[in-house]
Amino acid sequence: MADLINLFIDDVAVSVPKGTLIVDAAKRADIDIPVFCYHPKLKPVGMCRMCLVQVGRVKLDRGTGQPVLDANGSPEIAYGPKLETSCTTPVEPGMRVITNTDLVKRAQKDVLEFLLTSHPLDCPICDKGGECPLQNLTLTYGPGVTRFDYADKQHLDKHYPLGELIFLDKERCIQCARCIRFQDEIADDHVLGFYERGRKMQIETMSTPGFDSKFSGNTTDICPVGALTTRDFRFRARPWEITNVPSICPHCPVGCNISLGTRRSAKGGGEWEILRVMPRQNEAVNEIWICDKGRFGHHYARSQARLQKPLIKKEGRLVEATWEEAFSLIADRFRAANGKAAGWLGDRVSNEDAWLFGKLFREGFNSAQLVNRPHVAGLDLVARYGVGVGTNLGNLGQGDVVFIVAGDVEETAPVHMLRLKAAVERGAKLIVANARETKMDRYAAISIQYQPGMDTQTVYSLLASVSNQQSAISSQVAKFAPSDNKIKAAGQLIAEAQNLIVMLGDERPYPVMVQGQYTDAGRALAQACANLVVATGHIGKANNGLLPLWPHNNTQGVYDMLSAQGAEALSGEVKALYLVGTDPIGEGQNLPPTDFVVVQELFLTPTAQQADVVLPALAWAERDGTFTNAERRVQRYYKALPPTGQAKADWEIFRLIAEKFGLKWSFFSAEGVMHEIAAQVAAYAGLDYVCLAETKEEWPPVGTSSDLYFGGTAYDNRGGVGAQTKSLFEINGRSELKWIEPPPPSGQSIEPRRLNRPGTLIDQSAIYEVRLRAAELVKIEA
Amino acid sequence: MLTEIFKGLSITLRELFKPPVTIQYPEIKRPVRQRFRGRHELRRYADGLERCIGCALCAAACPADAIYVEPAENTDAERYSPGERYAKTYEINMLRCIFCGYCEDACPTDAIVLTDVYELAADKRRDLIYTKDMLILPPPSGKPGTPQQVAEGSYPRSILPEGLVSEP
Ligand code: SF4
Ligand code: SF4
Ligand code: SF4
Numbered sequence: 017m018a019d020l021i022n023l024f025i026d027d028v029a030v031s032v033p034k035g036t037l038i039v040d041a042a043k044r045a046d047i048d049i050p051v052f053c054y055h056p057k058l059k060p061v062g063m064c065r066m067c068l069v070q071v072g073r074v075k076l077d078r079g080t081g082q083p084v085l086d087a088n089g090s091p092e093i094a095y096g097p098k099l100e101t102s103c104t105t106p107v108e109p110g111m112r113v114i115t116n117t118d119l120v121k122r123a124q125k126d127v128l129e130f131l132l133t134s135h136p137l138d139c140p141i142c143d144k145g146g147e148c149p150l151q152n153l154t155l156t157y158g159p160g161v162t163r164f165d166y167a168d169k170q171h172l173d174k175h176y177p178l179g180e181l182i183f184l185d186k187e188r189c190i191q192c193a194r195c196i197r198f199q200d201e202i203a204d205d206h207v208l209g210f211y212e213r214g215r216k217m218q219i220e221t222m223s224t225p226g227f228d229s230k231f232s233g234n235t236t237d238i239c240p241v242g243a244l245t246t247r248d249f250r251f252r253a254r255p256w257e258i259t260n261v262p263s264i265c266p267h268c269p270v271g272c273n274i275s276l277g278t279r280r281s282a283k284g285g286g287e288w289e290i291l292r293v294m295p296r297q298n299e300a301v302n303e304i305w306i307c308d309k310g311r312f313g314h315h316y317a318r319s320q321a322r323l324q325k326p327l328i329k330k331e332g333r334l335v336e337a338t339w340e341e342a343f344s345l346i347a348d349r350f351r352a353a354n355g356k357a358a359g360w361l362g363d364r365v366s367n368e369d370a371w372l373f374g375k376l377f378r379e380g381f382n383s384a385q386l387v388n389r390p391h392v393a394g395l396d397l398v399a400r401y402g403v404g405v406g407t408n409l410g411n412l413g414q415g416d417v418v419f420i421v422a423g424d425v426e427e428t429a430p431v432h433m434l435r436l437k438a439a440v441e442r443g444a445k446l447i448v449a450n451a452r453e454t455k456m457d458r459y460a461a462i463s464i465q466y467q468p469g470m471d472t473q474t475v476y477s478l479l480a481s482v483s484n485q486q487s488a489i490s491s492q493v494a495k496f497a498p499s500d501n502k503i504k505a506a507g508q509l510i511a512e513a514q515n516l517i518v519m520l521g522d523e524r525p526y527p528v529m530v531q532g533q534y535t536d537a538g539r540a541l542a543q544a545c546a547n548l549v550v551a552t553g554h555i556g557k558a559n560n561g562l563l564p565l566w567p568h569n570n571t572q573g574v575y576d577m578l579s580a581q582g583a584e585a586l587s588g589e590v591k592a593l594y595l596v597g598t599d600p601i602g603e604g605q606n607l608p609p610t611d612f613v614v615v616q617e618l619f620l621t622p623t624a625q626q627a628d629v630v631l632p633a634l635a636w637a638e639r640d641g642t643f644t645n646a647e648r649r650v651q652r653y654y655k656a657l658p659p660t661g662q663a664k665a666d667w668e669i670f671r672l673i674a675e676k677f678g679l680k681w682s683f684f685s686a687e688g689v690m691h692e693i694a695a696q697v698a699a700y701a702g703l704d705y706v707c708l709a710e711t712k713e714e715w716p717p718v719g720t721s722s723d724l725y726f727g728g729t730a731y732d733n734r735g736g737v738g739a740q741t742k743s744l745f746e747i748n749g750r751s752e753l754k755w756i757e758p759p760p761p762s763g764q765s766i767e768p769r770r771l772n773r774p775g776t777l778i779d780q781s782a783i784y785e786v787r788l789r790a791a792e793l794v795k796i797e798a
Numbered sequence: 799m800l801t802e803i804f805k806g807l808s809i810t811l812r813e814l815f816k817p818p819v820t821i822q823y824p825e826i827k828r829p830v831r832q833r834f835r836g837r838h839e840l841r842r843y844a845d846g847l848e849r850c851i852g853c854a855l856c857a858a859a860c861p862a863d864a865i866y867v868e869p870a871e872n873t874d875a876e877r878y879s880p881g882e883r884y885a886k887t888y889e890i891n892m893l894r895c896i897f898c899g900y901c902e903d904a905c906p907t908d909a910i911v912l913t914d915v916y917e918l919a920a921d922k923r924r925d926l927i928y929t930k931d932m933l934i935l936p937p938p939s940g941k942p943g944t945p946q947q948v949a950e951g952s953y954p955r956s957i958l959p960e961g962l963v964s965e966p
């Protein structure tokens with residue numbers, strides 16, 4: 017905390033770091049200065065004049081440059097002739113700011129009166145009504161009456177779709193440009209702009225299709241009025257009628273903290289429904305942002321197509337059955353399989369589910385043939401050398417380096433992209449290596465484009481240029497010494513890096529199953545990345561290590577749970593196969609030959625159609641549990657909706673099956689399962705549902721229940737910020753370099769993961785369909 | 799002793815020939831006070847459109863949490879009320895209602911009003927949840943009901959001038 021500046025705001029002494037704006041300094045002292053255009057996540061623009069204050073500065077003697085002292089010997093303060101915008105003025109030593117004089121109050125009243133000359137009297141029908149900064153500030157600071165003629169109000173289009181998801185009410189807009197600035201500064205999709213001028217000024221989309229950004233929904237949150245609404249929530253309910261339940265986004269490995277706004281609705285047949293998804297502030301994970309998939313991809317939880325009851329195949333057809341019938345049949349067949357049972361576990365289920373699945377196989381089915389799907393190489397390496405405890409992309413800056421290889425951050429972990437872009441602006445350096453161009457190249461200090469399939473070789477070239485120290489693999493690495501200056505420069509950056517995060521992408525060959533065994537495809541790159549962080553010593557510390565771009569929300573957690581229970585790949589004959597939350601047949605793959613297939617799912621997927629028994633599981637919003645994100649932060653989500661049909665939580669199904677094997681497990685809640693995980697998995701030691709629910713004060717305090725200035729909409733985090741687990745290296749200090757000869761390009765055609773690719777879950781969001789259709793699918797070679 | 803009994807009976811006898819204070823309900827009904835608050839109704843404008851804009855302020859004001867409103871968006875092809883928003887679902891649970899009239903006070907369009915109807919008994923709880931169909935008045939004679947198909951852009955505001963005039 018070097019360079020603290022002392023000043024007085026309304027006679028309260030405040031000390032803040034140099035460069036702080038007056039408005040933020042006041043906030044530190046719990047003094048609210050009203051703002052509209054200012055947002056602590058955006059650069060100040062001084063457009064709305066709501067934040068005017070009186071500023072006095074220390075008077076300096078022109079000749080000596082020394083403060084002029086008054087009779088008492090204290091510096092004289094000179095107040096400016098005019099009010100100043102506190103959102104654009106940085107603090108100065110000895111400054112005196114006054115926020116509550118008549119002059120200031122009058123200015124606030126006038127600004128509000130001006131704003132309201134064009135603002136419609138829409139509060140009763142406005143979706144922001146109830147959590148609207150304009151309402152709040154008008155009530156607190158505004159004049160009681162207006163001198164303007166009602167008939168003179170500005171009338172503009174009230175139903176203007178900017179894109180297929182976001183609607184604009186041009187009358188309500190107060191031209192603060194927060195939406196434009198979010199798109200320009202944070203999302204870096206320059207798709208919004210102003211059009212016309214004066215009272216007619218309006219927001220316009222500059223892209224085709226309209227509002228073409230993966231982050232468009234965030235503008236509806238930061239808009240200080242109800243000018244921007246989402247198609248999902250538009251006219252669905254008043255904010256105070258909603259029950260907000262803390263949750264974790266179930267889509268990608270960022271693990272954004274979200275709130276599910278639920279309500280019993282007539283539209284949903286009198287059932288509880290999710291009306292909107294809002295970000296929940298967690299400055300270490302998603303700050304206050306989420307992507308559009310997280311915001312609009314919740315509809316699967318309340319889809320009509322959900323499985324309601326267990327199904328059993330009789331005479332070639334799946335017919336409804338009771339749980340008891342299904343459990344008995346499963347118990348009989350898995351008992352008969354006599355250890356020749358295998359389990360395929362999708363990586364979207366919770367940690368608790370994954371743990372009990374493994375336990376059921378160990379203790380009940382007497383088998384360890386468990387695979388997590390989709391199978392990606394390097395899970396073990398990430399568990400070992402993943403980013404250290406305390407990692408926060410929001411802390412990266414000067415001297416830190418992030419190396420992204422074979423991945424497209426915006427498509428696979430969108431919110432990481434926002435945070436990395438911001439890190440680059442704070443001085444961090446980005447090195448991007450890929451076979452094709454991605455959005456991250458825009459921020460890269462060095463972009464390396466390699467020939468398809470040459471990912472691993474590129475990483476070793478980089479490593480060769482970083483160090484010439486003797487190590488277990490240095491002779492092999494030396495063969496890849498680069499001739500390319502770019503790679504040399506990148507090596508130089510890494511050599512000088514204080515902190516280094518290596519983001520391991522998945523645009524590499526995928527392991528495929530050959531005779532029951534997964535191939536090692538993609539492994540070489542993961543090992544190369546691990547070697548890079550190990551050889552350079554960037555492991556076991558905050559903001560150092562591997563950060564993978566995994567396919568789903570709990571890829572890491574499912575791996576952690578299964579590997580801790582000694583899971584091994586399929587090794588022999590499989591007589592009975594149990595699939596949970598995964599659809600290999602729908603993805604064009606085959607099941608291993610087997611006599612009996614159980615599928616536990618939300619929907620009747622192509623794989624489920626082939627099954628002998630189909631068990632209906634609860635969706636994430638209908639139950640509680642934990643997910644582990646790519647940074648290995650374990651985060652808790654809560655039950656927001658009642659169950660669909662007779663569906664049960666995955667972990668509960670496993671417990672009931674275990675009962676059929678005479679196993680008396682005493683788990684009656686997901687919380688109970690977490691206790692066992694904490695006791696048996698080293699990295700999860702000490703975790704429980706209480707500590708995962710702990711929250712902390714966040715800075716900036718955006719739109720929490722006590723603050724309605726910066727955000728307006730509530731980002732309150734009442735569900736916990738989660739806890740990061742230790743990497744194995746942090747636990748046992750063991751690291752090693754291992755050589756895997758980089759394979760020559762395989763020529764395998766791969767389709768890089770896109771955020772908006774169709775899939776079993778996202779297909780249920782009808783409003784998102786346009787995005788899914790619009791997303792161009794690229795194919796590359798690996 | 800005896801005199802007391804006769805005294806008492808004489809009162810009975812006198813009252814017997816006075817006109818009764820009770821009335822023969824339900825054959826005869828007593829007029830209610832002017833500001834009596836009874837069963838609600840949802841009103842319409844003269845052109846048949848609904849006044850209610852689905853703002854749920856009545857529900858917010860209701861101390862008994864008796865009102866449920868679910869809004870939806872109007873289009874010119876299917877217009878229920880002026881402006882953008884209308885009440886797709888509007889229910890009052892008469893079992894919960896305490897007839898305080900706060901809903902009427904809260905309503906920005908004078909859509910919900912309490913009438914003088916007090917005969918609300920029913921023998922099923924379900925029947926005491928009054929739906930929008932039960933609450934809304936029929937359109938004025940000769941006017942269409944809702945939804946109406948109207949010329950594009952003819953109802954840009956949520957309240958008609960008629961609604962801005964407060965009535966007795
Ligand atoms: S739409 Fe909202 S965020 Fe954008 S300029 Fe208008 S008021 Fe500001
Ligand atoms: S970035 Fe990922 S986790 Fe976050 S909201 Fe989007 S899909 Fe969900
Ligand atoms: S009269 Fe009072 S209790 Fe009854 S619905 Fe209206 S606000 Fe609620």
Ligand code: SF4
Pocket residue numbers: 849850851852853854855856857867885901904905906907908909910
């Ligand atoms: S009756 Fe009045 S207060 Fe209630 S929803 Fe309709 S317009 Fe709003």
Ligand code: FES
Pocket residue numbers: 050051052053054061062063064065066067068101102103104
């Ligand atoms: S000018 Fe300072 S908040 Fe808008």
